[in-house]
Amino acid sequence: MTTKNSTTRTNSLNRNDRKILIILSHPDLENSIANKTIIEHIKKAIPESQLEVRHLDSLYPDYKIDIEAEQAALLKADFLIFQHPLYWYYTPSILKKYFDDVMTWGFAYGTGGDKLKGKHFLQSITLGGSKESFTPLGYNRFSIEDILKPMQQSIYHIQMIYNQPLYSYRNAYVPEIYNSMSEVKENAMAHAEKLIEKIQEFSKGNKEKVGTFIHKWFSHFDRLDENGYFIQYLHKDIEFTFPGYGNMKGHTEFNAWYYAIKEKLEVPIKHEVKNIIIEEIERNRFDIHFQVHLQAKEKESQKEINVTETENWKLIWDESSDRPIIEKYVVSA
Incomplete structure (x- = not known):
């Protein structure tokens, strides 16, 4: 040929209008280095018309999640991203509550629960520890892929398209003890660039x-x-x-x-x-x-x-x- x-x-006809929804969870975002840096870079790189960032901790300080509003945001989205630090090998508590409250029977699973079917999902996570710590002989004993399997299965269950998670190490800063501020910022900026690349690749269709x-x-x-x-x-x-x-x-x-x-x-x-x-x-x-x-x-x-x-x-x-x-x-x- x-x-x-x-x-x-x-x-x-321009079809590069796929909507990106970031569900952000961080209980102290203003004092965060990694997650704050990542979100700031995403907002600069992705057009406002295409991107919606919903910071759960700001929206619901009382943990009373507006289920109807969150489900409406999900229905408009083509690509759902969970952005958060790893807390006790899972998500911050409000993100877990979000999942429990919003991903309901008849909406996300069960009879008639196919409203999110075919939408893309990606978990974007900042880790405090080193890469070596997430190994069988490391401090955390398990790989990050093993730790994230419950979320992976949850996404499969609601028939979304699971994209391999994006995560970066050494994002915790404790003065004079744990990492350095400049290192954490560098790691966060590299993380943000990778996430922007994934969003742009998705947007191309x-x-x-x-x-x-x-x-x-x-x-x-x-x-x-x-x-x-x-x-x-x-x-x-x-x-x-x-x-x-x-x-x-x-x-x-x-x-x-x-x-x-x-x-x-x-x-x-x-x-x-x-x-x-x-x-x-x-x-x-x-x-x-x-x-x-x-x-x-x-x-x-x-x-x-x-x-x-x-x-x-x-x-x-x-x-x-x-x-x-x-x-x-x-x-x-």
């Missing part, structure tokens, strides 16, 4: 991955790969149309069509993909238009095929499996 001269364009996938698809088609490669990316009720074959539906009809193509054409064939336009019509749903220049040879007649076709795909990007699924595939001469 030739892609050297191919171009990928996006329409003017999956449009670039879609473009990469299209070229990968045709590279496998050039060698008429096993049909199992293609089936994995097709919706079970895929609708597809090809010149000379009409309208077809489902995996069985795709397999029959693909077997006929393999019987008819010699390998390799050549697809040149060009003029790709990818429109994200809603989050992770794409309408794709492009042209394909096909060069091939028929086995029996040795007839040369040299045509340019237009293709239109309807595709969703499944973030749970991080893979594309084609729902509709239309080829026209």
Whole structure:
């Protein structure tokens, strides 16, 4: 497949508007070094229109959490981040209460409780100890990944997409005893940069991955790969149309069509993909238009095929499996 001269364009619709919700928990944020530094840097880097930071300790000093308000904030968010120090190998107490009060039956789990399904989650944690202390022979005996497993399972249970946690060591400062203020600030700034990078990567969405996938698809088609490669990316009720074959539906009809193509054409064939336009019509749903220049040879007649076709795909990007699924595939001469 030739892609050297191919171009990928996006329409003017801007879908980089994914909402980031940071649930911040620190009982003395004003005197914090690490968490205060991290939040300050995040607010400078991420547009206010995209970011909401809710500091639980400020909002609810009496621990009376407004469940309706917090659930509303969650519903608007695409990416939920818990930002907090590690307290007794878990979260500060108000963040635990937040989870207990807000992640209710019928909202986050149980019958009808799929309101957060498919949203992304990341736990961003500052640790006081060193990396060595979170080892089997260290002071804390367990790795931070082991310590965070209850939270991980909770997120799985409410059907959110679990991103690997972000954490940094040596974020506690005790004058003349434990770390130095400059070291803690440096660690916090490095932590903030990593978190900003994750947020920005999420905000880009999956449009670039879609473009990469299209070229990968045709590279496998050039060698008429096993049909199992293609089936994995097709919706079970895929609708597809090809010149000379009409309208077809489902995996069985795709397999029959693909077997006929393999019987008819010699390998390799050549697809040149060009003029790709990818429109994200809603989050992770794409309408794709492009042209394909096909060069091939028929086995029996040795007839040369040299045509340019237009293709239109309807595709969703499944973030749970991080893979594309084609729902509709239309080829026209």
